[in-house]
Amino acid sequence: xxxxxxxxxxxxxxxxxxxxxxxxxxxxxxxxxxxxxxxxxxxxxxxxxxxxxxxxxxxxxxxxxxxxxxxxxxxxxxxxxxxxxxxxxxxxxxxxxxxxxxxxxxxxxxxxxxxxxxxxxxxxxxxxxxxxxxxxxxxxxxxxxxxxxxxxxxxxxxxxxxxxxxxxxxxxxxxxxxxxxxxxxxxxxxxxxxxxxxxxxxxx
Numbered sequence: 001x002x003x004x005x006x007x008x009x010x011x012x013x014x015x016x017x018x019x020x021x022x023x024x025x026x027x028x029x030x031x032x033x034x035x036x037x038x039x040x041x042x043x044x045x046x047x048x049x050x051x052x053x054x055x056x057x058x059x060x061x062x063x064x065x066x067x068x069x070x071x072x073x074x075x076x077x078x079x080x081x082x083x084x085x086x087x088x089x090x091x092x093x094x095x096x097x098x099x100x101x102x103x104x105x106x107x108x109x110x111x112x113x114x115x116x117x118x119x120x121x122x123x124x125x126x127x128x129x130x131x132x133x134x135x136x137x138x139x140x141x142x143x144x145x146x147x148x149x150x151x152x153x154x155x156x157x158x159x160x161x162x163x164x165x166x167x168x169x170x171x172x173x174x175x176x177x178x179x180x181x182x183x184x185x186x187x188x189x190x191x192x193x194x195x196x197x198x199x200x201x202x203x204x
Contacts, residue, residue, distance in 0.1 A: 008058040008068065021068075022051055028069050030114055032076050035121035035144055040111030044103060046083055050076045065154035070147050074155035077137065128170075135170040138163055 011021035026047065033046045053075050061071050103111070121144045128136045134156075141152035153163035 007063065008054060008061045008071070012055050012058040021054075025069065025072055026051070029072055029076055030111075031118055032073055032145060033080065034111070034114040034118040035125065036080050038115055038119075038122065040108045040115060041103060042083075043111050043115065044107065046076075046079055049083075050079045053079055062154075066147075066151035070141075070151035070155045073141060073145055073147065074157070077141075077155070131170055131173060134158075135166045135173070138166045139170050142167070 006017075008021060011017040029050055030043065030047050033043050033050070037043050037046065050072070054072070057075055061068070065071075124144050125140060128139050131139065137156055138152055141147045141155055142149060147155065149163055149167065150160055153160045156163070158166075
């Protein structure tokens, strides 16, 4: 798909260009979020926050380091992580409800469809939960979000050689876990750990 001339930075300076940028990427960003949350209101709020964050981060995009989608995923990871930390700090979860944007029935139905479609991705992410943060973040982007290793490295702001080391360590850890476990139940985290291990088995 052809990029907007001038990239994200130009889009933030022109409302019409930004609308084009938004329409081009909103579905991918929503699916990224849907792989990490299971509530339509939260998915809608986080998707909106990600595009607001683009306004502050547009000057950080470098075409030579990866696609606009990979760059957006890097921003999205920060927004989702920030939300998780915020929730962890809250004493009462119910306090979040009052500040939510109201969604109509069509919005909720559409987001629920995306959440259902991305449930395998959430299970795969659960299978990676035991890995160290750096390895887990890399595998999320490669095996679940389908980025290449160079794009995942760019999204995380690390060198490709560092990404390859993390991938090697993660692969070894998953294979050890799979070899040590016999007959995991269908849809259990261990089942998906085995599937993830197979997916990354061919990565260099």
